[in-house]
Amino acid sequence: xxxxxxxxxxxxxxxxxxxxxxxxxxxxxxxxxxxxxxxxxxxxxxxxxxxxxxxxxxxxxxxxxxxxxxxxxxxxxxxxxxxxxxxxxxxxxxxxxxxxxxxxxxxxxxxxxx
Amino acid sequence: xxxxxxxxxxxxxxxxxxxxxxxxxxxxxxxxxxxxxxxxxxxxxxxxxxxxxxxxxxxxxxxxxxxxxxxxxxxxxxxxxxxxxxxxxxxxxxxxxxxxxxxxxxxxxxxxxxx
Numbered sequence: 001x002x003x004x005x006x007x008x009x010x011x012x013x014x015x016x017x018x019x020x021x022x023x024x025x026x027x028x029x030x031x032x033x034x035x036x037x038x039x040x041x042x043x044x045x046x047x048x049x050x051x052x053x054x055x056x057x058x059x060x061x062x063x064x065x066x067x068x069x070x071x072x073x074x075x076x077x078x079x080x081x082x083x084x085x086x087x088x089x090x091x092x093x094x095x096x097x098x099x100x101x102x103x104x105x106x107x108x109x110x111x112x113x114x
Numbered sequence: 115x116x117x118x119x120x121x122x123x124x125x126x127x128x129x130x131x132x133x134x135x136x137x138x139x140x141x142x143x144x145x146x147x148x149x150x151x152x153x154x155x156x157x158x159x160x161x162x163x164x165x166x167x168x169x170x171x172x173x174x175x176x177x178x179x180x181x182x183x184x185x186x187x188x189x190x191x192x193x194x195x196x197x198x199x200x201x202x203x204x205x206x207x208x209x210x211x212x213x214x215x216x217x218x219x220x221x222x223x224x225x226x227x228x229x
Contacts, residue, residue: 032216043206044157044220046115089156093216102218104156 002027002094006105013080013112021075021108023090028068034102035064035075036089044089048075052095080112116141116209118221126227127197134193135224137207142187145210148180151223152203160205163190197228 003026013019023033032051036044048057048064050073056065063076077084087109091102117140127133137146146163161169161182169182184190194201207221 034218036220041204041223041225043118043120043222044208046217046219049217091218093218101159106156 002030002092002103004090004092004103004105006088006090006108008108009106010109011111013110015080015082015112015114017080017112019077019080019110021077021088021090021110023073023075023105025071025073025092025103027094028071029095030068031093031095033064033066033073033090033092035062035073036091038087038089038107040087047088077110080110082112082114084112085110115217116143116211116219118207118209118219120207120221120224122224123222124225124227126229128229129198131197132193132195133197133226134191135205135207137190137192137221139188139209143209143211144187146184146190147208147210147218148182148190148192149206149208149220150203151206157206160192163192194226197226199228202226202228 005024007022030052034049035047037047038044050057050066061078066073087107089107090105093102119138121136148160149157150160151157159172160175161171163169163182163184165184179195181193204223204225206223210218
């Protein structure tokens with residue numbers, strides 16, 4: 001059974017810091033991994049999608065890496081801003097038994113203060 | 115990408131009543147899903163909405179409680195039936211596209227409070 005864990009559960013940092021959010025998964029047979037952002041009471045915004053054959057993806061100040069063999073992904077946020085405050089969710093799409101299910105982690109709640 | 119809208123955005127309902135949530139996508143998609151997010155929790159998949167056939171429900175969710183319709187490739191509804199306070203959650207519609215390697219997109223959610 002695939003399980004996804006995110007560490008830390010919460011993080012509070014001053015503006016300008018570089019951050020690393022961690023995601024680990026128990027079954028390396030994944031099709032892809034997706035990072036999302038969720039603002040309080042809102043839906044999810046897709047940030048980055050990494051296919052199982054890829055090592056990393058970048059979008060602006062965000063960089064996500066994937067090490068499938070060790071079951072880990074990291075989301076790197078450069079020069080954090082107060083507008084980055086949100087919950088960040090990691091989700092893996094399993095390869096076994098069809099591609100239609102995303103397994104989510106519990107999220108990392110990030111607060112960036114001025 | 116896909117743009118998803120949901121109606122209503124929020125509602126406050128009385129115990130024992132039902133609410134139907136609508137989901138509209140701006141393009142035709144094969145895979146459409148409904149999720150629930152209880153307060154302070156991560157997302158739980160309720161069911162996959164199948165066009166032209168019955169939805170596929172996850173363990174712990176049943177059709178009598180969460181009937182789903184999918185009349186075409188751009189629209190779906192989720193009904194939360196005979197509501198209780200435990201049904202207070204955010205309900206999210208989601209689609210998966212195959213054009214960019216099975217990327218998934220989410221609607222803005224419907225925040226439901228049951229009193």
